[in-house]
Every structure is written in C-alpha cells, then in structure tokens.
Amino acid sequence: DVKVTxxxxxxxxxxxxxxxLECVQDMDHENMFWYRQDPGLGLRLIYFSYDVKxxxxxxxxxxxxxxxxxxxxxxxxxxxxxxxxxxxxxxxSREGNSPLHFGNGTRLTVT
Amino acid sequence: xxxxxxxxxxxxxxxxxDFTTYCNSSTTLSNIQWYKQRPGGHPxxxxxxxxxxxxxKQKRLTFQFGEAKKNSSLHITATQTTDVGTYFCxxxxxxxxxxxxxxTMLLVSP
Numbered sequence: 001d002v003k004v005t006x007x008x009x010x011x012x013x014x015x016x017x018x019x020x021l022e023c024v025q026d027m028d029h030e031n032m033f034w035y036r037q038d039p040g041l042g043l044r045l046i047y048f049s050y051d052v053k054x055x056x057x058x059x060x061x062x063x064x065x066x067x068x069x070x071x072x073x074x075x076x077x078x079x080x081x082x083x084x085x086x087x088x089x090x091x092x093s094r095e096g097n098s099p100l101h102f103g104n105g106t107r108l109t110v111t
Numbered sequence: 112x113x114x115x116x117x118x119x120x121x122x123x124x125x126x127x128x129d130f131t132t133y134c135n136s137s138t139t140l141s142n143i144q145w146y147k148q149r150p151g152g153h154p155x156x157x158x159x160x161x162x163x164x165x166x167x168k169q170k171r172l173t174f175q176f177g178e179a180k181k182n183s184s185l186h187i188t189a190t191q192t193t194d195v196g197t198y199f200c201x202x203x204x205x206x207x208x209x210x211x212x213x214x215t216m217l218l219v220s221p
Contacts, residue, residue, distance in 0.1 A: 033209075035211075040120070040213065041213060042117075042199065042211050042212060042213035042214050043154070043199065043211040043214075044211075045209075045210065059210070090153060090154070097142070097203065099144060099156035099159065100144075100146075100154070100156065100201075100209060101156075102153040102154050102155070103153065104152075104153055105153055
C-alpha cells in the first residue's frame with residue numbers, strides 16, 4: 001500500500017514565521033502535490049512537482065514555495081506565515097495518471 | 112486548471128434514501144476521478160471514468176460519465192450512515208495535475 005506521510009498533524013505558528021511542511025512518499029512516485037483545503041472552497045492546488053528539483057505553480061502559489069531535493073520528499077514552505085494561510089494542507093503523490101494518494105493532512109494555525 | 116461545478120454543495124438524507132451528486136464542466140474532459148473524504152480524514156480514490164457514456168458500479172455506488180464528456184454523476188442507492196462524507200470530482204487538468212470540484216457534503220441520519 002502507498003504511504004504518504006506528513007510530518008505534523010497539527011501546527012501552530014506565529015505571523016511572520018517561516019514554516020516548513022514536510023511530506024514523504026514510499027512508492028517512488030514521480031509526481032507530488034500540495035493542496036490546501038478550506039471550508040466551502042474544496043481542495044486547491046498550490047504547487048506540484050513531476051521530478052526531482054522540478055516544480056510547477058498550481059492555482060494558488062502566492063505566499064508559498066516548494067522544494068524537491070529527493071524523489072520521495074516534497075516540502076512546502078511558507079516564507080512568512082500570515083493568518084490567511086491558516087488551513088488544512090494535504091500532500092499527495094501519484095505515478096502518471098494513476099489515482100492520487102493523500103497524506104493525513106497538516107492543520108496549520110497561524111496566530 | 113480545469114474548472115468544474117459540483118452540485119449540490121450539501122445534502123442531508125435519511126438512511127435508506129438515495130443520493131446523487133453532479134459534476135459539470137463547460138469544456139470537454141479527458142477523464143474524471145471521484146474521491147471520498149470521511150470527516151476528519153483525507154480524500155480517498157473511488158473510481159476513474161474515461162470513456163464517453165461510461166457507467167461503472169461499486170456495490171451501491173453508480174458512476175456515470177456523460178456522452179459529451181462534460182459532466183459526471185455519482186449516485187448512491189439506499190444510503191447508509193457509512194456513506195457520510197464529502198464527495199469530490201476531479202477532472203484531469205494540465206500535465207498530470209488534478210483540479211478538484213468543491214465537493215458535496217453528504218450527511219445521513221439513521
């Protein structure tokens with residue numbers, strides 16, 4: 001079974017802090033994704049990566065950056081956290097057009 | 112990404128009633144996937160539809176892809192409390208990306 005692991009289930013950070021959200025998958029998938037989920041807005045794609053050191057902007061990349069130094073790991077970085085980035089963050093991976101496999105999510109609160 | 116409208120946003124049914132959620136696009140879709148997210152959980156893949164007019168069944172769940180490949184539906188027959196959750200459609204967008212509809216939240220009362 002594919003396992004996508006997000007390092008934290010809950011995080012509380014202060015405005016202006018630099019925040020790292022980590023995601024690791026164990027199935028050698030080429031593609032990895034970061035989504036945020038907010039009530040009434042569904043899942044919105046922030047960034048994705050289709051290979052090591054490759055990254056592409058999704059629909060809402062502003063205020064975020066990503067890093068993919070190793071195939072299994074995809075990090076989401078909030079350079080200077082703001083309260084409007086309080087959300088549930090979901091990492092996912094897939095191979096080609098196969099289904100997405102999601103991690104359990106990180107609920108981030110920025111105060 | 113590919114834009115879709117998912118309706119209804121929310122539905123509350125009595126156990127045993129049927130339920131349908133619709134996913135509509137203004138453009139032709141190459142394929143569409145459906146996911147279910149239980150309360151407090153993460154989205155889990157249910158099915159993928161690729162062909163025009165395709166119908167697939169999983170026990171009480173029936174998935175359809177429209178003839179014009181612009182819409183899709185998920186129908187649950189005789190809902191159970193275990194069906195509670197949010198159902199998302201996800202049409203294929205650009206390179207290997209998936210854009211999700213806003214989802215339909217289903218609540219089932221016993």
